[in-house]
Structures are given as C-alpha cells and as structure tokens.
Amino acid sequence: MSYFFQIVVSGVVVGSIYALAALGLVLVYKSSRVANFAHGQIIAAGAFITYFLTVTVGIPIFFSFLASMIITFFLAMSVERIFLRRLIGEPIISVIMVTIGLGSIIDGLIYLTPFGSENFSFPEFLPQNSLSLGGVSISWTQLLGVIITFLLIGGFSWFFKKSTVGISMRAVSDDQFGAMSVGISVPRVFGLAWAAAGLSAAAAGCIIGNITGLNFETLHAFGIIVFPVVILGGLDSILGAVVAGIIMGLIQQFAGGYLDGNFGLSGTGNVLPYIILLIILLFKPHGLFGIHEIERV
C-alpha cells in the first residue's frame, strides 16, 4: 500500500510542476490565441539564469530565483514587443511559426554556452534527508518545489480573479473589441500575458532544475509535455492547467510504477500523455475546463 501512496506523492509533485509549466502556455493562449512553441526554451533559460546568478555571480539562491523570474518577465515582454506586436491581426499560424523560429534561435544561443551540452546542478541548500510518513517519503527539494508551485498558482489565480489588470486580461480574452471600447489597451495586455508567462516559466524551470538537475534536453522537453496537459485541461483555463497537470503527473507515475517492467512494457509514462492527447482531441476537443464557444446564428 505504501508503494501506491509513494506513487501518488511523486505523481502530485511532478504534476504540480506540469501545472506551473503549463500555466505560461495558457496565459498566452488565453489572451492572444497563440500557442507558444518556444515555451520550453523559456523554461530552460529561466533555470540557467538562476544557475548563472547563483554559481557564477554568487548571489544567494533565493534571490537569484527571484531575479531570474524578474529577468524572464522583462525578456518575455520584450519578445512580445519586438517580434509579436507587429503580427497582431495577422493569421494565427504566422504567429505560431514565429514562436517556432524563436524557439530555434534560443536553442542555438543556449547551445553556444556550456549549458547546451553539459549537466549542472544547483548547489544544495536543503537538508539531504527525506521526510518520511508511514513509509511514504518525500524529499525536501520536492516538498519545497510543490509549495512554491502552489503559492505561485494561487497568486496567479488571485491576480486574475481580483486585480484590475487581471480582470482586464480576462476581458481581452473574452472579447477584444469590447475590451478596446472600454479603454483597455489590448497590445499592453498581450505584453503582460507574455511577461507573466515568462515569469511562471522561469519558476517552473528552477523547480524542475532543482529536482532533476539542469539538463537542457530535460528542461526543453517540458515545453512539449505541457501540450498534452493544456489540451486535457482546456487551452484557455488556468484551473484546467492545474487539474490536468496533476492528472498527467499521476498517470505518468502510475504507468511507470505499475505497467513498466510488466507485460514486457517500458517507457509507458512517456507515451501515455500523447495517447491521451489524441483521445481528448477526438472526444472532447475543448478539454475538461475549456470554453466551448457556441455561436448563435
């Protein structure tokens, strides 16, 4: 039984990080209907900036974590300002192609640095032993990761529910013409959505990096795995991203824990998310919490 609960715990840990990583994708999609294929690169960049600030510059890790979130906030905002602002009103597919191009450019830039090929890890700053409760153990890194993740997601939800800027962002995603007519600057909202996505991506990158080590391929892969997550949750729903992230984490861990090694299977955890992606697209294309728009004619 403790094996079962152990899997639940690691599923929730992985899943909450998926949720945080998916959040950035949802924010951008929700406001501008653009799927950002450079999200994985932003996640990786956030983690590497934190490493650079901590190890090379020598700032305490918590401050460099905050600094990296602020840097990616402005970085993502300038990406929107420089590359995507002029594409407002162009077909969405052009914008998506631009994000793919941006992804490749960031890839190239990261490969120029040691981060592209070598493995790094953050200096250890937490106790190395695990917390154990009734045979189920969780490491301090995992616990801290989950706590920060939930704090951030909670903060974002509060921001969108209560703050004027957050409500303006929801208004833009609801009806752009209406938003413009009441005095909301839509380009500014797009910029903020990208900035918020950058911030959450950096946070996700650092938390992943702290748990699994800093490896470009691993971090980068999070930009892809978030797609099944957001499709399951509904592309425009923050709640959907959280629930679907945790469901996806649990599915992966259960598949790894129970299917792999039996029936001659292995690596099922890596395949299942994409099988689910296909099934969801076939039967519930708007996801669990996505908005199904009904046009009155």
Next chain:
Amino acid sequence: MAYLNVSDVTLSFGGLKALSHVDMKIEPGLITSIIGPNGAGKTSMLNCISGFYHPTQGDIHYKEKKLTHASPHQVSSMGIARAFQNLELFSGLSVLDNLLLARHQNLKYSFLHAVFFFGKASRVEAENRGYVESVIDFMELEPYRKSLVGNLSYGVQKKVEVARALTLAPDILLLDEPMAGMNQEEKEDIVRFVMDIQKERNITVVLVEHDLGVVMDISDQIYVLDFGEVIGSGTPEEIASNPKVIEAYIGED
C-alpha cells in the same frame, strides 16, 4: 469648428472604397443619426470615429483634438464611448463586472493604495460603485446585476451593451443599431433610453439605425450615406423631402 468634425474622410480596403470624402459635423447635445442602405458605410464611419479603423485620407477632430490615428482605448478615454451592433460583451462576467471593468479603466490611484485599500482607493472605489449603480438604475438592469451576461436574453444584452458604454461617462455615445433584432416593445424601450441619455445625461448621441420611423422621430440631425458617400444631410424634414435620399431608398421609377 464643430464638436466632432469629420472632414473629407476616405476609407479604402484595397480597391474597395467603404467611405469616400465624407464630411460630418456633429453638434453637442444633439442626436445625430446616420442612415443608409446595407453596406453604405455606416458602421465603417463609427469604426473610424472610435479608432477601430483609421481613415486612408482625411481627418477627424474632437474638441479641436485630432483623433484620426488614435487607437480605440485612447478614443474611449477621450470621452467617446461606443455600443456595438454585434454584442461585444464579456459574456463570462456578470453585468456588474462588465460595467465595473469599464469604470475601472479610469481609476486614479496607485498600486500601493490598491493593495492596502485605504484612503483614496476605498473612496474612489465607492464612487465608482455608486456611478455604476446609477447606470444600472438608469438602464433598468437591477434584476440582472449579478447574472452572467452570456445567460441573458438578446434584448437585455443589448441594454447591457449600452449601459457599459454609459459607464465610461462619455461626452459622445456612438450607438450602432441598438434596436436591430428587437421586438416592438423592446424597441420602444430603447428609444426612450436614447432620448433620456440625451436629455437627462446631456450626452451627444450618434445613432446608426435602420428603422426610419424611429430615426425621423428622435433625430435632430441626419446624415444619409449610400455607397460610402454622403448623399444628403439635414433635419428629418429636409431628409424626408430630399429627392436623392428618396431615390436611394425607394429606387428610380
């Protein structure tokens, strides 16, 4: 110069001229209507004034300020509000939130005030709420205050659309076919609101409407567009006897 002055505005999309050399003078405190057959360029004209389109040629001035190239959110903050023909409401928010959001764009307190919600912030917030409530009373939307806009009937949504524009406390209100798709009773309701908006709230109204009976009854001034050109302008009486207008509406015999 007039209050809102449209001079020599041409709007073309490639080879198609939606508006050509349009001149309009909109005077304060009046109801000015823009009429014309489908595709005459009425909505294009409103789009140019409200900043959704920018004229290819010509200028638009409001109180001596040029707004030819202003963006929609700038135009709305200058005091020109707009209600859309096809509802552009935030259907996922309640009626109250739709209106408060419009009001919130004029908030004048700092982030710190907002976080701790003392002094100025709570006072401004109370004022805003009061203003929004006065608009809800005015538009008789009390029963729907907390309802999600998406769940309301078409007629009520049209009223919310007008209410949201009023919440911005505009000097000029642009109404794009506020009566389209409504039954007789709802139409009469809206006519009454439009007249009250002008008389009680002293707001200049620019009305695009198909119902000629209504337009002739309530307008102080009418512009008739056909194929993007102004073919007649003046008081309802002048319009009713203008041969060009009669031709455009009834056709040659």
